[in-house]
Amino acid sequence: MNFESKFSVTVNRIKSNIIRELLKTATAEGIISFGGGIPDPETFPIKKLSEISNEVIMNEYKIALQYGSTEGDPELRKQYIRLLEKYEDITCLDEENLMITTGSQQALFIIGTVFLDEDSYCAVSKPIYLGAGSAFNQRNPNYISIPLEKDGMNLDILEKELKKLDEEGKIDKFKFVYTVSNFHNPAGITLTLEKRKRLIELAEKYDFIIIEDDPYGALRFEGEKMPSIFKLNKGERVILLNTFSKVLSPGLRIGVIVGNKELIKKMVLAKQGMDLCSSTLTQRITARFMEKYDLFEEIQPTIKLYKEKKDKFMESLEKYLGDLEEVDWVRPEGGLFSWITLPEGFDTMEMFEIAKEKKIIYIPGETFYVDEPERNTMRVSFCLPSFEDLEEGSKRLRATIEEYAKKKGLPLKIK
Amino acid sequence: MNFESKFSVTVNRIKSNIIRELLKTATAEGIISFGGGIPDPETFPIKKLSEISNEVIMNEYKIALQYGSTEGDPELRKQYIRLLEKYEDITCLDEENLMITTGSQQALFIIGTVFLDEDSYCAVSKPIYLGAGSAFNQRNPNYISIPLEKDGMNLDILEKELKKLDEEGKIDKFKFVYTVSNFHNPAGITLTLEKRKRLIELAEKYDFIIIEDDPYGALRFEGEKMPSIFKLNKGERVILLNTFSKVLSPGLRIGVIVGNKELIKKMVLAKQGMDLCSSTLTQRITARFMEKYDLFEEIQPTIKLYKEKKDKFMESLEKYLGDLEEVDWVRPEGGLFSWITLPEGFDTMEMFEIAKEKKIIYIPGETFYVDEPERNTMRVSFCLPSFEDLEEGSKRLRATIEEYAKKKGLPLKIK
Known part of the structure; x- marks a missing residue:
């Protein structure tokens, strides 16, 4: 049976979740992921x-x-x-x-x-x-x-x-x-x-x-x-x-x-x-x-852990991206995410292929728009990777940015 | 704030669940309910x-x-x-x-x-x-x-x-x-x-x-x-x-x-x-x-219980409604429900008030239609009431039908 004609206009409008598709393709051994937005299961009581x-x-x-x-x-x-x-x-x-x-x-x-x-x-x-x-x-x-x-x-x-x-x-x-x-x-x-x-x-x-x-x-x-x-x-x-x-x-x-x-x-x-x-x-x-139990008392250890990871991550980003002009990121006071902006001309979706090769995963920013997307952004989460991986991942991110810039002939200005 | 103008066409079309509303009004002490379609919690493993x-x-x-x-x-x-x-x-x-x-x-x-x-x-x-x-x-x-x-x-x-x-x-x-x-x-x-x-x-x-x-x-x-x-x-x-x-x-x-x-x-x-x-x-x-566990092996006692209740219910309906002309009901081979049809002219929603007085609850059939409803029908479930209540409830149903017929001047023919 050919089902095409049976589907509603509504369902035909729904696009597949790009994050899901991206993460599916990125499962190689040794990969460091800043992609997930999910809590650390070890924090579950x-x-x-x-x-x-x-x-x-x-x-x-x-x-x-x-x-x-x-x-x-x-x-x-x-x-x-x-x-x-x-x-x-x-x-x-x-x-x-x-x-x-x-x-x-x-x-x-x-x-x-x-x-x-x-x-x-x-x-x-x-x-x-x-x-x-x-x-x-x-x-x-x-x-x-x-x-x-x-x-x-x-x-x-x-x-x-x-x-x-x-x-x-x-x-x-x-x-x-x-x-x-x-x-x-x-x-x-x-x-x-x-x-x-x-x-x-x-x-x-x-x-x-x-x-x-x-x-x-x-x-x-x-x-x-x-x-x-x-x-x-x-x-x-x-x-x-x-x-x-x-x-x-x-x-x-x-x-x-x-x-x-x-x-x-x-x-x-x-x-x-x-x-x-x-x-x-x-x-x-x-x-x-x-x-x-007091729900908020119970999560104090989790918050402490996330804060330490966030500090480590901010420190690592500073270390590996801090010298780059027109590269900036959000320093969150809580939650799970930061948001990195690269110079104009960068396309983080295109750059994703290089990232995969270098075994570092982020979520290309263009997935988070209901209309014309910005293509030089990415979402990065710090709650799941280990402290070592937060540092190593930031290093790989720098390498990814450099290789992409070189490949595309984009200038990468140093402060 | 006046929210009326904010609601979607879709949500304004949704009608409240009549069963819910009916059951809310029917909570008096000693009531016997054929209304629910829910399993007996004592059957949960x-x-x-x-x-x-x-x-x-x-x-x-x-x-x-x-x-x-x-x-x-x-x-x-x-x-x-x-x-x-x-x-x-x-x-x-x-x-x-x-x-x-x-x-x-x-x-x-x-x-x-x-x-x-x-x-x-x-x-x-x-x-x-x-x-x-x-x-x-x-x-x-x-x-x-x-x-x-x-x-x-x-x-x-x-x-x-x-x-x-x-x-x-x-x-x-x-x-x-x-x-x-x-x-x-x-x-x-x-x-x-x-x-x-x-x-x-x-x-x-x-x-x-x-x-x-x-x-x-x-x-x-x-x-x-x-x-x-x-x-x-x-x-x-x-x-x-x-x-x-x-x-x-x-x-x-x-x-x-x-x-x-x-x-x-x-x-x-x-x-x-x-x-x-x-x-x-x-x-x-x-x-x-x-x-x-074998799910279906596990529910054999439940099925046995429901069958006994169904048999008791069918027997009771026969006893109390069997002599009425143009009154019929479905004899199910499984599941939780039977469906009673009363003579033309009966309105089971209207009759519900009398049923409540007589402390017997059913679901008026008119709730189960997406267009023009039949008003002389009702859904009755046998899985929750006790054996005694299945008999007593059927008796109350007869009394309800008789009183409604009398009140509305409807003929109630005996076979």
């Missing part, structure tokens, strides 16, 4: 999780092995409210302000479904978190792509674009701004307090919603913790997304959406047709873990 | 699951607590292929013919996304499984609703409709027939071998796909096991959906799609944006359970 899962299955099977509500486990929502109170000073939430999702990816997909039609507009950062792109793309909206600066989205450009939409009479089709507020994936950047406040002002002026995605906020190594946009706006027009993937385990597939009750209600309706409910077993395990 | 989950977390945490592939756990796919070989005599499948989903609901949602646009057609049974309706509705397709008879879909009507579409030049917009082949939810009906074969013939003639949803097939109490449509067609144009919710535990949220590799590839692309992957923990637990 396996003994505690195993004990809790035993208790949950034996004593709470009537709930933990049964169908659950689409909104999510009430116990988990209760625990999460407690955590937001304690660590984010967000108060006055009740269970109806929260829903549980199958990982943050589903939260993004639900956001797309609930707000976007083909004639809708939304603003996203440039570069954008790939998962958000793939979730929103299924709705085929119009993107307004806003460049990231060292202190977050360029809000002057955002305001200009909003003004333009307003003048064109299309502002009612503008639904939301999507932002990763802390330690952005892929760019490692954090939105400053000043910009957070200004973003809220813009949202009020142009009447839009802010989607604040914060998977990395708990992984701050240094610098001052910032209030969430959600907190600053008292949750009025901000939807906060979070996940347990970076602070407990991705395999549980637990995400959280926090927002206005009316919005949560709509999102629950959307999720119902998507998967009825997330795993009641992993939800209850997470709830009991949070009840018994 | 908690000791075995707890042991396995312990082993999986302690020994396989690098996989079971980490992100996994969108296709699903290779170990689980391997085990499922083994099961299909052993119990369904389906051979020649490899891992690329399978993907794992977050419950069967996600499988249905993916099917909708991959095949349906707003100008697409698909045929579904009348009544339809509610979850399929809510998944497909998000795509807003054109439905061709085919009445169920005691031996399955009325294929004469299906053929007539297909012919009509063909004549109108729209047959290329016809994507699939969706059918629950064994012990239909809500109707309890099984598609006969003859009709299975004829459905395949029609699919070949009019070039469409068959979606065979089989969550209940393993729960056969009596009668002869039938080859799946997938098996009969060698999987060429049939996509088989299954789930562990009825044979192991719904809380794991594990469904399976089996089909042509080209189709699976597209479905994996769609799932990626939806939730990246299903819980790697519950997938690996399921895989190890299947490796260590």
